Amino acid sequence: MMFRTIAAGVTLLFASAALATPAMATANPETWSWGSIYSADRAGKAKGKVVLDRPGFVVSGKLYDLPGTKGCSWLKFRWTKENGGHGAKTYKNCSGAKPLTFSLKTGYMLSIEGKVCRGTSRAITGKCSSWDGVWAQGG
Numbered sequence: 001m002m003f004r005t006i007a008a009g010v011t012l013l014f015a016s017a018a019l020a021t022p023a024m025a026t027a028n029p030e031t032w033s034w035g036s037i038y039s040a041d042r043a044g045k046a047k048g049k050v051v052l053d054r055p056g057f058v059v060s061g062k063l064y065d066l067p068g069t070k071g072c073s074w075l076k077f078r079w080t081k082e083n084g085g086h087g088a089k090t091y092k093n094c095s096g097a098k099p100l101t102f103s104l105k106t107g108y109m110l111s112i113e114g115k116v117c118r119g120t121s122r123a124i125t126g127k128c129s130s131w132d133g134v135w136a137q138g139g
Contacts, residue, residue, distance in 0.1 A: 029053040034134040035061065037075075039116040040127040042066075044073030044093075046116050048102075050135040056107035059134065062099040063091050063116075074124045077104065077134070079112035094121050111136040 035047025048061015065073040072094035079087045087109075093100035106112065112135050117128035 032135055034059075034114070035132075037114055037116045037129055037132045039073060039118050039129055041069075041118060043069040043071075043127075044075075044116045044118055046073075046075045046114065050112070056105065057109055057112075057135070058103060058105050059112060060101075060103040062101050063093045064099045065093040065096050067096045069096070071118050071125070072121055074117040074119050075102075075114060076117065076124075077112055077114045078131070079106055080110045081106075082108040082110060092119070092121070109135075109137075 030052040032050045033048070034050060035045075037046045038044065043066045045064040045066070046061055048059065051058045051060070059077065063073055063075045072092050075091045075093075077087075077089045081087060087106060089104055091100060091102050111133070113131040114134045115129045115131050117124045117126065119125040
């Protein structure tokens with residue numbers, strides 16, 4: 001009788017482990033941190049993370065516009081897709097008090113770069129950082 005109880009317990013243990021494995025794999029996607037990237041006058045800053053999840057990558061983070069400075073902070077991304085295409089996205093924050101939180105779905109990509117600039121509420125006027133690598137395949 002004791003042998004059956006132990007065998008049943010082992011069977012339940014293996015069954016529960018087999019069921020839990022796929023859920024654990026999707027609950028822990030690969031994550032990389034990036035930043036901080038500063039504008040040339042250091043009045044704008046961006047930082048965040050890149051997550052590999054299905055279907056593809058998600059780049060998220062915060063764009064800061066430091067208080068007491070004139071103008072707005074701008075964040076530009078450019079990336080190369082796995083199929084050879086390209087993508088780009090721009091964010092702005094004119095708050096001075098509250099960071100802008102963003103999330104960008106890029107799909108599968110080979111690399112992504114970002115730069116932080118200063119500008120008005122309508123356009124980038126300059127004081128940009130150089131392009132900074134946010135993530136690249138193979139490191």
